[in-house]
Amino acid sequence: MNEKREYLYHFNPGHDMALANGHATFIPPLAVQQMQRDLSLLPIWYATDKGIVLSEDIFAMDFIAKLSSVSPAFKSRDIRAICPTALPQIFQSSDTIWDIQPWGWDWAEKAYLRRCGIPDSFIPSNEQIEDIIHLSNRRTAVDLLPRLCINDHYIGESYYYESISPCFQFVESHAACVFKAPLSGSGKGLNWYRDGKYSSPFERWCHRQLSTQGGIVCEPIYNKTYDMAIEIHIDYSGKASFLGYSFFNTTPTGVYRYNLLVPDSYCSNTSYMQNIRCELIPHLLTEVETIYRGRYTGYIGVDIMICPNKTGQPTLIHPCVEINTRLTMGILAHNIYSQYISQKHKGEFHIDYYRKEDEALAFNQDMQEKHPLETEGKYISKGYLSLTPVYKNTHSHAWIIIE
Numbered sequence: 001m002n003e004k005r006e007y008l009y010h011f012n013p014g015h016d017m018a019l020a021n022g023h024a025t026f027i028p029p030l031a032v033q034q035m036q037r038d039l040s041l042l043p044i045w046y047a048t049d050k051g052i053v054l055s056e057d058i059f060a061m062d063f064i065a066k067l068s069s070v071s072p073a074f075k076s077r078d079i080r081a082i083c084p085t086a087l088p089q090i091f092q093s094s095d096t097i098w099d100i101q102p103w104g105w106d107w108a109e110k111a112y113l114r115r116c117g118i119p120d121s122f123i124p125s126n127e128q129i130e131d132i133i134h135l136s137n138r139r140t141a142v143d144l145l146p147r148l149c150i151n152d153h154y155i156g157e158s159y160y161y162e163s164i165s166p167c168f169q170f171v172e173s174h175a176a177c178v179f180k181a182p183l184s185g186s187g188k189g190l191n192w193y194r195d196g197k198y199s200s201p202f203e204r205w206c207h208r209q210l211s212t213q214g215g216i217v218c219e220p221i222y223n224k225t226y227d228m229a230i231e232i233h234i235d236y237s238g239k240a241s242f243l244g245y246s247f248f249n250t251t252p253t254g255v256y257r258y259n260l261l262v263p264d265s266y267c268s269n270t271s272y273m274q275n276i277r278c279e280l281i282p283h284l285l286t287e288v289e290t291i292y293r294g295r296y297t298g299y300i301g302v303d304i305m306i307c308p309n310k311t312g313q314p315t316l317i318h319p320c321v322e323i324n325t326r327l328t329m330g331i332l333a334h335n336i337y338s339q340y341i342s343q344k345h346k347g348e349f350h351i352d353y354y355r356k357e358d359e360a361l362a363f364n365q366d367m368q369e370k371h372p373l374e375t376e377g378k379y380i381s382k383g384y385l386s387l388t389p390v391y392k393n394t395h396s397h398a399w400i401i402i403e
Contacts, residue, residue, distance in 0.1 A: 009043035015104035016185030088117035109377030238293030246330025259333035
């Protein structure tokens with residue numbers, strides 16, 4: 001009997017919070033639950049052909065059909081959405097191997113998918129979930145960083161402390177530093193310290209992290225010029241493959257704002273990109289295979305920073321700011337650009353949050369009128385496109401603009 005492989009996708013944006021919580025019964029805050037509903041169809045933009053996306057949106061297939069009518073490249077894909085109650089039916093075939101791909105694996109996601117009727121044979125074991133939690137800890141990046149500083153093109157310090165005394169000493173010895181909770185999302189769980197004095201609120205924060213997570217990551221604050229990431233996939237044999245770059249923008253405190261939609265050749269003539277391509281990536285892939293082989297299959301994103309040298313030129317590379325052991329917005333943006341956007345054009349990928357009802361709907365209508373979508377052959381060449389459905393009660397919204 002010939003076995004076939006099918007792919008099922010689920011967007012669970014509360015993953016990072018669930019990792020830190022550590023319980024199968026974890027329930028995300030209401031705002032995160034709303035985000036999960038609003039953006040449930042995001043996986044259609046990185047799903048394989050014939051992929052299935054899990055969504056409670058009863059109009060999901062209408063939205064997919066609409067995309068097929070405006071994007072010739074999307075029309076060539078065969079992607080469908082199903083609601084959770086339909087899952088038990090699709091797992092009845094015994095000759096199908098299912099590859100389940102949530103945004104990230106954690107105890108709560110495993111429990112949810114089991115409740116939906118997905119057999120244990122297609123879900124990571126408890127030991128595998130423990131491995132993913134261990135690999136997702138920022139200590140993985142702390143340990144990897146010095147091994148990636150292979151010559152004087154690279155900079156970076158990061159320390160993992162398990163008691164309060166070295167945290168105090170670190171603050172006293174640095175004019176500006178950032179402390180990180182070991183388990184939290186990229187750009188989250190951060191405490192920025194800029195006056196070189198150890199205060200009572202800061203001490204309480206440190207004690208809380210030490211008591212709940214067993215450690216704290218301490219780093220100097222760098223005068224960065226650019227944020228970017230190296231996107232990687234690890235297959236079932238443990239081989240790590242370079243997928244591409246992502247270039248993104250954050251707030252001064254590290255909160256994600258948007259991704260650029262650009263080719264991998266973006267900034268290719270700079271010295272730092274040449275060093276990343278020729279030096280860092282081969283070294284990084286070898287290290288990733290050593291760390292992840294046999295423990296994790298899927299996507300990881302390694303955030304890096306480009307920093308100025310003594311003359312102010314952006315030549316220095318911080319090779320491992322964060323490691324996200326899950327899908328990332330950078331992987332999503334890279335896939336959108338490579339599969340749906342004309343390579344002659346550039347743009348931005350955004351995820352916005354709106355407090356009031358109707359705000360997202362009004363924004364969507366306004367952008368459609370001001371920036372109508374244009375295509376060159378199969379690919380988008382200009383204009384605005386909503387990546388997820390927008391209704392009256394939508395609060396989180398994913399969209400792109402191409403120029």
